[in-house]
Amino acid sequence: MNLDDIPLFPLSTVLFPGSYITLRIFEPRYVDLVRHCTRTGSGFGISLILEGREAGEPALPAAVGTLGMIEDFFTLSDGLLGIRVRGSRRFKAKSTRIRDNGLIHAQVRWWAEEARIPVPPEYSLLCIVLERLLEQVGGDHAKAERSAFDDASWVSFRLAQLLPVEDTERQRWLELTDPIARLDELLHCIPRFQSA
Structure with missing residues (x-):
């Protein structure tokens, strides 16, 4: 099975398929990420940080995460860019690499969407x-x-x-x-x- 390459945005939270999250964008690597995703209509992986912090040096992300799709842009009260992201499908990262700008990229395998099962x-x-x-x-x-x-x-x-x-x-x-x-x-x- 082929792997897809996606950029990662490690966070101190977990995003589930179908859920929404608001992100504050200020680091250049993530401004570039948002620009790329907007231009290409693609998403980015959101993974829980296992070690490290959201800002600064690249953090160690969990292998299993959720693809985030940008649904809206707005200006925050501090003048920074805010984005509303919807969780899409889940993935498991098989390997990661860090680009020169500090952005983490992952080779991922997509998980199948869960079947609709009635609540017992x-x-x-x-x-x-x-x-x-x-x-x-x-x-x-x-x-x-x-x-x-x-x-x-x-x-x-x-x-x-x-x-x-x-x-x-x-x-x-x-x-x-x-x-x-x-x-x-x-x-x-x-x-x-x-x-x-």
């Missing part, structure tokens, strides 16, 4: 929790069709993005390829957020 009845609590969270945070997903709440992948990805957990736990959920297994792990962590 024993996980219906998660749909209720997700609805309540979306009522509070609003956004595009709060306007989703009712049918979305019966898609195990959609529900599990949305909850994994919204629950207040450590990014290492989010990364584990991103790396699961079975949406039911992801729902199971999410269900087991819900008691942590219930008041006594």
